[in-house]
Amino acid sequence: MFDPYKLQLDDLKNRDPKYLETIFSIGNGHFGSRATDPLKPTHNGGTVINGFYESSPIIYGEQAYGYAKNHQTIINLPDLRSIQIAEGDGQFFATEQLISQTLNLKTGIMTTESTLISPSGHQIRLALQAILGQHRQQAAAFRYTLTALNFSGPVRVAKQLWLDAAETQSDDPRLARSVQTLNFTHSANESGQQVVVTTDRSQLQAGIKIDAPAKWELTLDESISSSFDVLAAVGPIVDAAAAYPELALPESFDILAEDAQTYWNKTWANGNVEITGDDALAQGIHYNLFQLNSSAGRDGLTNIAAKGVSGTGYEGHYFWDTEMYMLPYFTLTNPTIARNLLAYRYHVLPAAKKRARELGVDHGALFAWRTINGEEASAYYPAGTAQYHINGDIAYAIGQYFAATGDFAFMRDMGFEMLLETAKFWASFGSWFTVRGESYFGFFDVTGPDEYTVIVDNNFYTNKIAQHNLQLVVAAARAFEKAGQAIPLGVTESDLTELARIAKGIYLPVDDALKIHPQDDSFLKKPRWPFATTPKDKYPLLLHFHPLTIYRYQVNKQADTLLADYLFPDSISDSQTQRDYAYYEPVTTHDSSLSRAIFSAVAARLGMADKAYAYFTDTARMDLVDLQGNAADGLHLANLGGSWLSIITGFAGVKYTGAQLSVTNHLPEQWESLAFIINYQGRALKFTLTHGTTTASLEFGEPIDVVIDGHQTVVS
Amino acid sequence: MFDPYKLQLDDLKNRDPKYLETIFSIGNGHFGSRATDPLKPTHNGGTVINGFYESSPIIYGEQAYGYAKNHQTIINLPDLRSIQIAEGDGQFFATEQLISQTLNLKTGIMTTESTLISPSGHQIRLALQAILGQHRQQAAAFRYTLTALNFSGPVRVAKQLWLDAAETQSDDPRLARSVQTLNFTHSANESGQQVVVTTDRSQLQAGIKIDAPAKWELTLDESISSSFDVLAAVGPIVDAAAAYPELALPESFDILAEDAQTYWNKTWANGNVEITGDDALAQGIHYNLFQLNSSAGRDGLTNIAAKGVSGTGYEGHYFWDTEMYMLPYFTLTNPTIARNLLAYRYHVLPAAKKRARELGVDHGALFAWRTINGEEASAYYPAGTAQYHINGDIAYAIGQYFAATGDFAFMRDMGFEMLLETAKFWASFGSWFTVRGESYFGFFDVTGPDEYTVIVDNNFYTNKIAQHNLQLVVAAARAFEKAGQAIPLGVTESDLTELARIAKGIYLPVDDALKIHPQDDSFLKKPRWPFATTPKDKYPLLLHFHPLTIYRYQVNKQADTLLADYLFPDSISDSQTQRDYAYYEPVTTHDSSLSRAIFSAVAARLGMADKAYAYFTDTARMDLVDLQGNAADGLHLANLGGSWLSIITGFAGVKYTGAQLSVTNHLPEQWESLAFIINYQGRALKFTLTHGTTTASLEFGEPIDVVIDGHQTVVS
Incomplete structure (x- = not known):
């Protein structure tokens, strides 16, 4: 029923037009195009360019010192698919019925077939094929094929570059706000049109060019197809001008399709995941990886x-999601993209240093919780700026990238400085305190990953990731020494000793009675959320209860302590993780899309096969079944990466925190086999898991030692 | 140098016009008139009516469920003092020099003397006397006396009822926002003018009437004074229409002055405080009581x-300040006003019940942290709605009022229901938890009085006042029984048993090592605020540091734990209070005007005479020396009442929580004597404290037993 590399309309139950726009959207990391009804432009149905935003002052009910000053809002650009078709008498055709939509995950071509009808009853069948360039990242092409079904005669075609920034207001903090300060110039001639959009406050500019005039005539013959292509170019934003130097149209639809085909061939070759025995899940993971690549x-x-x-959900902002949920896929399949994603953080490091000062911390850097340009754009600090853990998350990702690639050049140019600045932040931000006569280092008034518990002391996750952050500086310094290179930035032995001393002092308690990691100093004292008396329609809780109501109970939006257990299997035992899992799972709502993937991976590692499989099923097809109910606003990118984590780090038990890569077979009984390719230390390695056997092969590069199911193995 | 009953310009150092407008403002509880320069109307220089507000939607940077929906903003009404004087050629006179301002605290008359000058150099001396009715609370009268200093001839006088709602924006959360949705109609004829102001959203209406036409001519003779009066009426707002039935002008300036004189005579007779030996402090306390009466x-x-x-600072909102800082004065000097202030809370009890539901609490009522109409208007819940203690504060005040008056009628009609609803809230809101094997009841994610520490668990003050709230229901029920009356509202013995059981379980720990009351579960673990390295110009901290920075340190804006110690001397020992004082004083910034009065009173009781006196000095003349630096926005009403608390409950050690009133002499050595009158159980009692002696006399009523300096005494 499900084609593992082709998503079709029939695979989906939800037929809400906005939902379908999201699901069948295509992108190339630089820009994206939603699968709008081409005959019916909608106000959030257009094109977005990654990082192309406008800012506006944040208005607070009550203002205070140091609050984030400006919204950054990704801009809805003219819909590239949009077209108007009119009869000779000027009456417009409208979409009568959507017949099929197909997203080909191997070619990147998205096809929409529909019938159109005019007020006089004339019908046309329209097939629209869309493709975005993957190497030529500013290029797009659209092929319109029209077949008159019950008439012959001329039609008038209009192609308008159209913009609408309608007002939207909502209580749902996950949506985007509208932008009102765009300047929009349009020029057109016989051979094409161009729109230039300039923002007032963020001072950015983007252009869209197409090779179609504003209108032309076409004569249709009944049952004979007529076809025309529209070629488009989108970009650049000012900062990225160097990356996309020229607003040039592609040569043709077919040449652009070839460009995309090359990219997708390589992407699947370097990082495919093959599940035998469940085509629905196979389709899910392929779809997820396709869309993850399309957005990075x-x-x-x-x-x-x-x-x-x-x-445009979440206003196009970047969160910790990248480093913790999405980057691992790129680190192990396309290190160049991984490096460039981390380079973005380095690019905004000056803003992070400034932000640390605004938070009253004299040393180091604090990355913004949500941002495009590097400045904090979170208008609600308890579940925003207070999530200091983003510093540790970025450091963790740098550590993983370095462990997988050994990229000293990156570490010297960017990585080490980020590790150091984040570590200095922790050292300056935290403080020593005494528990039962012992001195510990910890952090007060912080928020961990779980946004249903805020402004707490010694959040376990935060403490653990901060400790790791401090240790990473020392480890990186030692790696430079071992490679015969100087430690960068003049870091001295006594600096390292001090960071190591603080790391050693970090407070990471285990509760005496429950033998679990307390989520924070107060969590275990609170009453449990009254799950038994909370109706299903009151979830997600954040839309139905005052924050103060949610915060005063033991209730998790997502994995928090368990995420720490997941990240640090070398220092947290399985039995400890098992107890934490048993305690926190019943109080977790998974109201965040970042939760289930982690529960799946941890369950797989712990041998809880049923739980691992159930969570993975939700994860693998989360947006395809609209599990969170808001895919209309956009895909849940973190979960796309999360589903890959569930497979690779859960079912295949991949770890590479130590000196060696290791794989541990936890293949679900429902599958016949699992095969995947990853890139590690310059090698391409393919692993195949069946029930009872795990095999590895070297697709590229020198032989390497790995640990397979506990045994040292040379893959050659 | 200082006249104890007359405030004069020379008594003040700050000559900022807006500051002087505040200091010399007059009021009568219904409305107030700032001491504006009559020749120079300013945009916040007008008239305010207590409770006359407009609402506007609160815009949040990030919206969430259950947030307060609307601002309520007190409205700047036309300036009643404003006048324009022009020469025959149309050139206007302006104020050249302010010569004197005098606020007579015995008559209520405020006099401004100034010289005016025209562009041609003509000078006029203007004396403006202003008086507000105290029984006729909608009436005001203004007497303008003009003396031409260097010319004779006609002048044109214009009297305009003028309105300006200019936009103001500020990072200071203590200011008010502007109001843009007023409808303003003006009518004028030969004999007078009227303005009617209607609000769009709050649907309130107020009228201002004066007996002066818009303009007239006046002939001045050099060195001869000419005088005219303007009579005014202000009111009513819709709800208060019954209280102020008719918008009627007073008969004359003199009749209105008599009305005011009667009120002030009675006020001083019933509640005066006489300090012998320090006229500056005597003036301070008289000024404070004058202004407290003027605003209630x-x-x-x-x-x-x-x-x-x-x-218009704090938007005209009512806070807990009333019950904890201001009401005690009225309870012990003018119980009718005290009762009416509590009746206001009863009036908004339905809104408080609704609010409890919005906070996810199934039973009881939660009073709004800041409000005019009873609905929560706090746009920052961590230092707003999370201050649940307001429930206990109101209950405490009801208990005090009942203890002082024995007013069973009030208790049956209003008081008991408020006690019960607030107690039910605590019972439903809190939860049981275990500490060292013992079961306790407490409250999570609350904010105590100290707004530099928010969203904590088991704030000591909150727990203590909640316990008292629960106990008050039981005590009131017993009082009804004892008086042979049924317990109201069908409260049963088992209801009382349950409330008592919870009260008994309330968590009120003492720290093992420090032997102090921990402010909350986490306070003592946090590092101390770096006071040594914080420059003076960085106070108040709230204007110079991000909330997260402030919150993660041990630093208090105001008395918190110490306020609990202060309120409950019967259950918290002096030695305990002494330790708490020693611990918390060094971490308290007194950035709140609500702090010093309590430190003074506690210090006095504990025999720390120097500290008590120093804090009292700051308290007694806080606004007269502009200690907080923002008196321009309005007086610090809580501190006005607080300075009375310092004297009565500190230096005179008055307590009336038990069955008897007691007085304990802690007279500062700097004073010769202290005498004060209070109303207790229907008696007017006068106490006189000198060094070594405390005497009491009965000014009115039946003899009564009181405890004076530890000795049972009959005052007769």
């Missing part, structure tokens, strides 16, 4: 928005 | 705004 900025100046380029 | 709503539908009717 590749130019070192942009990142991956929470909704990628598939919609 | 008396109609049962209004309350006392944080800035009274002296300015």
